[in-house]
Amino acid sequence: MTIQRPRLLLIDSYDSFTFNLAALCRAAIPDCSIHLIQNDQLSIDELLLLLKSFSAIIIGPGPGSPDLPEDIGVVKDIWKLSECDLLPIFGVCLGFQSLVIEHGGQLRRLQVVKHGQVSQILHNERDIFENLPQVTAVRYHSYHAEPHSKEIEPLAWADDGVENGSVLMAGRHRTRPFWGVQYHPESVLTDKGGLHILRNFWALAVEWSHKRGRCLFPLEPSAMDILGPSWPHLQPSLLSSSQTTGTSVLTCAIDLPGATAVNICEMLGVDDHKSPFILLDSAATPGRFSIIASLLPTSLQILYSVGDVSVTLKSAKSVWHETLDGNDVWSWISRFMRLSKARDGCPEVPFWGGLIGTLSYELGVDSLDVPLRRNRRDMNAHPDINLIYVQRSLVLDTLTNKIYIQSLLPDDSEWMANMSDELKKLPSSSLPTRAPSNMQSASALVEFPDRSRYIAKIESAQDFLRSGDSYELCLTAHTHLSVPSFLSTWERYKLLRRCNPAPYSAYLRLQPSTFLSSSPERFISYSRSPNTLCQLRPIKGTLRKAPGVTRAYAEEALRGSRKEVAENLMIVDLIRHDLHSVVGLDVYVKQFCQIEEYENVWQMVSVIEGRLPAGSQRDDLGWEVLRQSLPPGSMTGAPKKRSVEILQKLEDEDRGLYSGIFGYWCVGGGGDWSVAIRSCFKHELDSQDPEMENWVIGAGGAITALSDPQAEWDEMLLKLQGVLGAFGAAKPRCYD
Numbered sequence: 001m002t003i004q005r006p007r008l009l010l011i012d013s014y015d016s017f018t019f020n021l022a023a024l025c026r027a028a029i030p031d032c033s034i035h036l037i038q039n040d041q042l043s044i045d046e047l048l049l050l051l052k053s054f055s056a057i058i059i060g061p062g063p064g065s066p067d068l069p070e071d072i073g074v075v076k077d078i079w080k081l082s083e084c085d086l087l088p089i090f091g092v093c094l095g096f097q098s099l100v101i102e103h104g105g106q107l108r109r110l111q112v113v114k115h116g117q118v119s120q121i122l123h124n125e126r127d128i129f130e131n132l133p134q135v136t137a138v139r140y141h142s143y144h145a146e147p148h149s150k151e152i153e154p155l156a157w158a159d160d161g162v163e164n165g166s167v168l169m170a171g172r173h174r175t176r177p178f179w180g181v182q183y184h185p186e187s188v189l190t191d192k193g194g195l196h197i198l199r200n201f202w203a204l205a206v207e208w209s210h211k212r213g214r215c216l217f218p219l220e221p222s223a224m225d226i227l228g229p230s231w232p233h234l235q236p237s238l239l240s241s242s243q244t245t246g247t248s249v250l251t252c253a254i255d256l257p258g259a260t261a262v263n264i265c266e267m268l269g270v271d272d273h274k275s276p277f278i279l280l281d282s283a284a285t286p287g288r289f290s291i292i293a294s295l296l297p298t299s300l301q302i303l304y305s306v307g308d309v310s311v312t313l314k315s316a317k318s319v320w321h322e323t324l325d326g327n328d329v330w331s332w333i334s335r336f337m338r339l340s341k342a343r344d345g346c347p348e349v350p351f352w353g354g355l356i357g358t359l360s361y362e363l364g365v366d367s368l369d370v371p372l373r374r375n376r377r378d379m380n381a382h383p384d385i386n387l388i389y390v391q392r393s394l395v396l397d398t399l400t401n402k403i404y405i406q407s408l409l410p411d412d413s414e415w416m417a418n419m420s421d422e423l424k425k426l427p428s429s430s431l432p433t434r435a436p437s438n439m440q441s442a443s444a445l446v447e448f449p450d451r452s453r454y455i456a457k458i459e460s461a462q463d464f465l466r467s468g469d470s471y472e473l474c475l476t477a478h479t480h481l482s483v484p485s486f487l488s489t490w491e492r493y494k495l496l497r498r499c500n501p502a503p504y505s506a507y508l509r510l511q512p513s514t515f516l517s518s519s520p521e522r523f524i525s526y527s528r529s530p531n532t533l534c535q536l537r538p539i540k541g542t543l544r545k546a547p548g549v550t551r552a553y554a555e556e557a558l559r560g561s562r563k564e565v566a567e568n569l570m571i572v573d574l575i576r577h578d579l580h581s582v583v584g585l586d587v588y589v590k591q592f593c594q595i596e597e598y599e600n601v602w603q604m605v606s607v608i609e610g611r612l613p614a615g616s617q618r619d620d621l622g623w624e625v626l627r628q629s630l631p632p633g634s635m636t637g638a639p640k641k642r643s644v645e646i647l648q649k650l651e652d653e654d655r656g657l658y659s660g661i662f663g664y665w666c667v668g669g670g671g672d673w674s675v676a677i678r679s680c681f682k683h684e685l686d687s688q689d690p691e692m693e694n695w696v697i698g699a700g701g702a703i704t705a706l707s708d709p710q711a712e713w714d715e716m717l718l719k720l721q722g723v724l725g726a727f728g729a730a731k732p733r734c735y736d
């Protein structure tokens with residue numbers, strides 16, 4: 001007799017924590033395989049045909065309300081299974097609420113919603129809580145369900161005191177094999193109420209199935225066609241093996257104490273504004289390497305905007321298009337990088353050559369299947385993908401003062417020797433950047449977001465949080481600047497670098513867009529294969545630096561604040577989900593809510609890492625995680641899809657390059673991308689007047705139910721302030 005592996009059906013209601021639940025199930029139920037469907041993917045009749053092949057169903061959390069068909073989908077009908085179709089079911093949050101209300105219970109709104117809040121769970125140590133004395137668990141909910149019939153047996157509660165009184169936290173059906181919890185067993189801060197509960201559920205489920213004599217049928221090929229492969233899985237398109245062939249990277253390292261990225265750029269002719277220029281600048285710690293491209297007239301630029309059926313390729317002399325032939329742009333870029341694979345670069349240098357540039361926020365919105373605003377192409381839109389293939393580069397290690405001169409071109413030793421000679425002639429430091437004396441008189445016309453409008457948007461965001469549609473929303477707005485163009489974009493970048501030096505600074509002149517960054521936030525970095533390690537570093541929690549605001553003060557104000565930790569936790573859980581969806585099980589939180597110091601602010605930063613099982617060969621794993629994780633969770637809120645839909649309505653215009661990402665994918669396989677915040681950008685055609693330039697600065701912050709609208713407005717201005725300095729502008733006094 002063959003022993004069947006347990007097989008779970010996980011129903012997702014478009015949540016951003018679903019793969020965390022899948023990982024928890026794998027840990028609790030050894031060797032189980034998990035098939036995931038969306039709650040609107042199959043009708044109940046289609047689902048009934050598949051159920052005999054599953055050991056149990058897990059119903060995940062989600063935005064919205066369990067009594068709205070568009071939010072709950074097929075889950076509503078699952079509770080009505082006939083005796084012969086019956087199987088064990090476990091519901092989490094939205095799934096639990098549905099269980100209770102479909103068995104006579106009442107759905108109610110919490111008076112004080114709980115998003116990312118940790119509660120003590122009181123229970124009677126029975127059933128799924130057997131052998132569990134203490135449970136502290138994370139809650140993400142705006143509704144709660146009260147059992148009004150004998151059918152549901154309550155198993156656990158949270159005592160919310162005057163806020164909400166006693167709130168049901170778990171229950172089971174008295175006669176049918178249905179269980180559920182209101183809290184989130186899969187959250188990283190849920191202690192004991194996660195793994196043990198799932199294990200206890202599984203023991204009870206096995207016992208019930210055994211008594212019933214229920215046996216598991218194999219999954220037929222037709223069912224596999226509907227369900228797709230089980231999780232975790234490697235998509236075949238991503239199973240490319242690591243090549244040992246490919247271009248050989250030429251590297252020459254020289255010691256140049258005193259050399260700066262600014263000096264090197266100026267030596268390379270950054271002030272010639274007719275051609276593109278690229279600097280990824282580690283202008284502050286923890287940044288270490290600064291990358292400067294030495295571009296050629298033949299350097300290839302790759303441009304794409306959502307909806308295009310081809311990729312536009314450009315060099316100084318020509319423009320041509322390559323059709324996507326029904327494939328998506330992501331696989332086009334993956335293929336490009338596979339064909340550009342290189343070897344033998346210096347292992348300690350993160351970038352040997354490869355793609356550098358920007359990906360817009362809307363590219364991510366589109367990949368979530370959320371509709372974009374109409375007519376976005378009528379304006380001088382920035383391309384959604386704007387990358388340059390860099391074949392010659394200089395990488396400055398700011399720690400050792402070594403410069404690596406690198407080329408992917410064959411027989412390029414003459415260029416390398418000349419470059420080395422030129423670099424040795426550089427003065428040993430650059431002159432300090434000063435604001436030009438006429439800066440104030442020719443200062444910028446600044447159009448700030450309207451305060452009362454922004455506050456009204458914060459309040460509507462909070463309505464969406466109270467109605468259960470989102471747990472956190474990162475609301476943002478653009479500030480538009482019109483400035484006389486007497487200062488070159490490079491001079492402006494140097495001012496920004498001086499006002500707000502940051503680890504992910506950048507000067508990217510990628511026609512038609514010029515993008516200047518002083519970002520503190522890494523989105524994702526991924527190491528070279530094999531055993532690619534992906535790291536994401538979301539920031540949530542911002543505090544202005546001021547006299548008396550010491551590290552100890554910032555620790556207390558950020559790490560000691562329930563509101564700030566909740567904001568950060570929600571994004572940590574969201575990113576764990578994004579990573580689990582691609583890499584499978586090996587995802588962990590390396591750092592939780594640490595305080596980091598930047599030029600003008602203290603920030604609270606978490607670090608989440610994920611790795612494929614040893615031996616897996618996936619050259620584009622990092623790219624796949626990047627693609628699945630856009631837009632960055634710290635810029636959307638959670639659950640991501642519903643939050644982005646809400647933000648599309650609340651915000652007035654496309655975010656464009658702001659909130660997207662910028663960085664590189666190296667021909668050796670690694671990559672490093674940052675979140676495009678504390679930055680500004682302009683389009684080369686956006687001013688009718690050649691004497692004027694129009695710049696955009698985006699800024700915003702995460703709104704939660706605990707947010708104070710005035711404080712959120714101030715936080716948005718604080719983030720704006722660091723960039724306004726590069727324009728000789730300041731926020732209006734009347735806003736203080």
Ligand SMILES: C=C(O[C@@H]1C=C(C(=O)O)C=C[C@H]1O)C(=O)O
Binds near residue numbers: 521635719
């Ligand atoms: C939205 C911005 O920043 C984001 C929001 C943060 C917060 O809410 O504390 C911190 C860093 C970013 O993820 C911005 O800088 O414009």
Ligand SMILES: NC(=O)CC[C@H](N)C(=O)O
Binds near residue numbers: 065
């Ligand atoms: N996390 C959840 O599943 C939340 C369920 C529901 N949207 C609520 O807010 O109550």
